[in-house]
Amino acid sequence: MKYQILLNNKKIQCTICPRNCILKNGQEGFCYVxxxxxxxxxxxxxGYNTGLAIDPVxxxxxxxxxxxxxxxxxxxxxxxxxCQFCQNWETTKNKGDISCLNKTSPEEIIQIAxxxxxxxxxxxxxxxxxxxxxxxxxxxxxxxxGIKTVxxxxxxxxxEPAKEFFSYMDAANIDLKAFSDKFYQKNCLAHLQPVLDxxxxxxxxxxxxxxxxxxxxxxxxxxxxxLKAECEWVLKNLGCHVPVHFSAxxxxxxxxxxxxxxxxxxxxxxxxxxxxxxKYVYTGNIKNVQTSSTYCQNCHRAIIVxxxxxxxxxxLKDDKCIFCGTKCDGRF
Numbered sequence: 556m557k558y559q560i561l562l563n564n565k566k567i568q569c570t571i572c573p574r575n576c577i578l579k580n581g582q583e584g585f586c587y588v589x590x591x592x593x594x595x596x597x598x599x600x601x602g603y604n605t606g607l608a609i610d611p612v613x614x615x616x617x618x619x620x621x622x623x624x625x626x627x628x629x630x631x632x633x634x635x636x637x638c639q640f641c642q643n644w645e646t647t648k649n650k651g652d653i654s655c656l657n658k659t660s661p662e663e664i665i666q667i668a669x670x671x672x673x674x675x676x677x678x679x680x681x682x683x684x685x686x687x688x689x690x691x692x693x694x695x696x697x698x699x700x701g702i703k704t705v706x707x708x709x710x711x712x713x714x715e716p717a718k719e720f721f722s723y724m725d726a727a728n729i730d731l732k733a734f735s736d737k738f739y740q741k742n743c744l745a746h747l748q749p750v751l752d753x754x755x756x757x758x759x760x761x762x763x764x765x766x767x768x769x770x771x772x773x774x775x776x777x778x779x780x781x782l783k784a785e786c787e788w789v790l791k792n793l794g795c796h797v798p799v800h801f802s803a804x805x806x807x808x809x810x811x812x813x814x815x816x817x818x819x820x821x822x823x824x825x826x827x828x829x830x831x832x833x834k835y836v837y838t839g840n841i842k843n844v845q846t847s848s849t850y851c852q853n854c855h856r857a858i859i860v861x862x863x864x865x866x867x868x869x870x871l872k873d874d875k876c877i878f879c880g881t882k883c884d885g886r887f
Contacts, residue, residue, distance in 0.1 A: 606657055616768060627677065640772060684712045717753055735781055796835065799828055856876065
């Protein structure tokens with residue numbers, strides 16, 4: 556097993572993510588699913604998932620990666636993040652019996668994706684970093700069968716496993732939960748810098764298509780100052796063409812008493828990003844055609860028009876705007 560260090564007294568350090576959990580025999584990591592069993596880190600949820608779903612790729616959200624195609628999505632239990640506002644807490648915080656889950660091998664996932672004509676397979680719902688081996692084995696088979704791979708992740712992974720993980724991913728949407736280490740420590744029980752390092756690595760050193768999502772929580776991570784700092788960092792370290800999604804929070808888990816994000820907050824964040832120089836900025840979780848559509852960077856006409864996850868117009872030919880011939884960034 557890679558990404559583990561054998562220590563004294565039969566303890567093992569798991570080195571998949573920056574938590575670097577040190578585990579006694581029989582002990583599980585922070586994520587609940589990586590466990591020291593007789594001196595070996597074992598993924599206890601390998602081959603098990605919380606269900607398979609066929610989604611539009613826009614739901615991941617990926618807006619410039621094979622628009623209007625289907626993706627077969629699945630996840631497991633547990634997470635290596637401690638987000639107090641988790642939107643999928645029923646599974647990420649679940650320590651339940653895996654025998655209650657669906658058992659689906661990587662080979663079976665490929666068969667299902669082919670049967671339903673899915674362009675991609677997405678590792679999502681909980682973070683695929685913690686079901687690393689299950690995701691990688693499935694991704695390898697996807698590559699062999701001409702199926703694209705998508706990771707929806709917090710990006711909280713150590714540099715060495717990140718190299719292997721993202722080498723098998725064709726696209727990733729990484730959650731940039733806030734541009735504040737204080738926010739990460741308080742509300743995610745984690746740190747910001749490893750996430751920024753992962754984002755830079757994916758954009759600058761891999762062929763994986765990258766989009767970012769920030770779930771905006773009013774009064775927590777939506778100040779003008781924080782949003783400007785995030786956009787300036789993206790511009791400086793990733794360039795202006797990485798799509799950024801600002802999504803609306805719904806009260807959940809330990810943030811049940813926080814108010815839901817209103818559309819005005821999303822629009823304010825989008826305007827800050829556009830004024831900072833970012834070219835592709837979207838809002839999510841609240842339907843709006845104008846702020847979820849893609850615009851040509853030359854003539855500014857709408858080239859991909861969306862209503863929620865539904866595609867209304869597709870004004871690209873050979874990746875280029877049909878109105879002026881300018882190339883649109885993405886995978887098409």
